[in-house]
Amino acid sequence: MKNLKTSLLLVAVLGVTSFNAMAAIECAPQVNALLKSNATYKKLHSTLNPKVDNLTSLLRGTKDQATYSKLLNAVKAVAGTNRVVVTLADGTVVVDTGKSANNSYAIFAAKGVNENHNSRVAIMLAQTHECGLGVETKYSSTDKSTEKYVAIRLGKYLDSAGTARISTKQ
Secondary structure, three states: OHHHHHHHHHHHHHHHHHHHHHHHHHOOHHHHHHHHHOHHHHHHHHHHHHHHHHHHHHHHOOOOHHHHHHHHHHHHHHHOOOEEEEEEOOOOEEEEOOOHHHOOHHHHHOOOOOOOOOOOHHHHHHHHOOOOEEEEEEEEOOOOEEEEEEEEEEEEOOEEEEEEEEEEEO
16 A cells, blocks of 8 residues: 555656646747747847846845946846846836936836836746747837847746846847
8 A cells, every 4th residue: 555655646746747847848839949040049048048047136136226236237248239128027127238328226216217028029928938038029110120039037937036138139
């Protein structure tokens, strides 16, 4: 009887493990395919991904101008010639390297860095996909250019600090 209980417990654990592994594999297959096949997406992802833990920690610790400045400096270091936007989980923009005059703790606290980004495709995908990734290509009629975006959730699924999105114009 003890062996039967142990066997049933093992089957249950393996079933849950297999389900979780399958969820990770099946998470946003179109996103994974684009990250593997598109050189621009791949480059953006490889630039941002190694910095996610640090950005998450800095975002969670932002509470005044001094801590905001640390986050801003880290974001600028990641951005290079790209644009990086960091949002809270609800889409409130914390830092936007494309809006340098608006990057201060006071402006962030007043929700004035940039408009809410919760409806941006890459950010929405990163927040809602269990794998925490989102990609998007968008044409701007304003400046007549195409921009590619890669977004990565900052934190675990359903316990996110926000999202970091990196982009480049084509």
